[in-house]
Amino acid sequence: MSYDIIIKNGLVILNNGEVETDIAVKDGKIAAIGKELGEAKETIDAKGLVVSPGMVDAHMHITDPGGSYRDDWEGYLTGTKACAKGGVTSFMEMPLNQVPATVDAESLQIKYEAGKNKLSVDVASFGGLVPFNLNGGIQELDEGGVAAYKCFMATCGDRSIEGDFMNADDYALYEGMKQIAKTGKVLAIHAENSAITDKLGEIAYKNGETTLKAYVESRPVFTEVEPIRRAIFFAKETGCRIHICHVACPEGVEEVTKARNEGVDVTCETCTHYLYFDTSELDAIGPVVKCSPPIRDKENQNGMWEKVLSGEIAFITSDHSPCTPDLKDKENAFEAWGGIAGVQNNVDVLFDEGVQKRGMSLKMFADIIATNPAERFNLDTKGSISVGKDADFVLIKPNAPYTLKAENLEYKNKLSPYIGREIGAQIARTILRGETIYSQEEGVADSRIGQFILK
Template identity: 80%
Template structure:
């Protein structure tokens, strides 16, 4: 049997082990794993490289279409090219910040049309749970349209001056929405922050002349994350809805999720690369480019999150790639800056360096948190592991290979990132999507676009 591709001589991360072996690809699928696999049209020599499943980034914002309001934010062309360069072979796209937000059949179709012919990697979609789609059959329409999961905000979000922009839920909308999502069998992902408290603390700090990122962090204390996590879990128990807590920034929040899961609630959580990399005391030296919510907390919280990641109490790590235009970050007052970090291009290399190389994370745990666990949680059956029959999605990592990230390295539409100027101790050597090389360190991102929307 002739194969389309064989990756030879690499250290391959399988579901329960890592082994020096070869992997064969046929018709975009993993066809064989082992030695002396036979003939192939193409061969990649991966000697000295780690062969990992391509990352499934479960939290990415692409602002396409921009609706005339956010046209210069991240689009599919640049966003998915950044994924390819960063070793992300598929991602879950959030239902905001595009205009209109993805909340019903019509807006989902608009989004699919906006991405047509622009995808360098595969994209699965979140549908939005907002107060105004509960009685319009939006949840049901999104399910029929093929979304992989749903997303809601317990924190304040959206611009009420923009028709069709996203909107956070109140408790009633969350409760009723969970009942509807439960009927689909899909997961509801939740941004859990107490809006009433964080909004008011922020208003008071701003009026009192506070301007720094450290001041901003102080207006979103740990309990304002933990309380809505507990509330969401209570609602999930009541409704039978499967839930996932997004971007947890404190170990106390993870503990609530772990306890609930042990008690039988179908709940998981994620954290983000930036919570594992930065800490509060360095934020003001970096500037508003590193502002996000929940905020980046102190070193103790960071250490606690790493412990939870190593124990796999945190199911996976995401980028929460949420870019904007440079002007929205260019302010001396942290409270006025857009809250979101551009990071999808630097998940894999930073997590490999910080986790595997610096902290001794097992390679199997690394593959779990970047690929296997998110694919399983969102039922992306063909993604997430190097297993016969799955999509041939790989990232080849060059370990112990330091480089300093420059703005010109970034594929983003707006080349801003808090990681610029940082030395990263590993590099992405090659990214492969369903057997097609979409990036190599020598040739860059290929112009041909092999990405597809994943429909559920």
């Protein structure tokens, strides 16, 4: 048989572990795995490289359309090019930051239109759960093809912007969970206690606090743990499948593990930045590293790594949430936008920090960046290197340190807390459905073959 592509001589991460083998691709799908596969129109020599499933980043924000309010934030064009360069072949897009927020059929269609001819990678969508879409919006989103839902227990959105996102109060959370349970899809939750964190932040600001250290102190660990418990309790009452986003403390992970052991359908993620930075270095870096939940201390970080390596955290995401430079350029950390631009450095940083520095197995690496999120959100053609799946790969050059520079970034605004950091691995090539969308030699391709994934 003649194939379109054969990737030869790489160390390939399969479902049962890594093996040096070849992969054949036909019509965008993985057609065969093994040696002596035959002829192909193109042969890619992956000798010395690790061939992993392309990353499925289950938590990413694109602000397209910006609704004239956020037109200069990250759009599909730059955001998906950054994905390609970073080894991310598909992602789950959050329903907020774009205007209008994705909360019903009309806003979902507006989002799809905004992405036409701009996608370098594949995109699945979250629909929002907000207090104002409980009379049909949940069902419209399900029919429109969202892969899952997202809500905030923390304060979010700008009430001066019509159509912006809004956090769910307890009633909206309860009623929304009942409705989402009927769809069978997962509700992803930003779990922070808004009443307490808002008030603590207000008090710190009035007392003249300006530092990121003080900002972290205004969002203590228990303000994550309490809403995680509450969300789990509501899930038990409603039968809704849930996922806790960007858990930043081991205590939060423990609540999820306990509930799962009791039979609750709940998973959680953490983010690359919680495993890389710690509180002691935040003020030296500046507000570009501000996010919520906040980046906690070194002891907390060590505890999070223990949870990752024990398998209690289902997957790792970027929570890529960039803004314009003026919203980060603040003397007072409490006034700065909370969100980190990180999608381009998910794979290389995690490979370095997890596999190379901490001995994470390659199978676990592939599971936490690709297989587990694809399975959780039913992206059934994604997430693993096996026959019949989409031919989505990232080729990683191990033990190849480089220093990230701003000009390396594909983001619309060249902001990242990783700038100036030495990263010990490199993305050599990214392949989406059999087509190279990034290589070190050629850069990001102009083909824009990405598609919206409808469920």
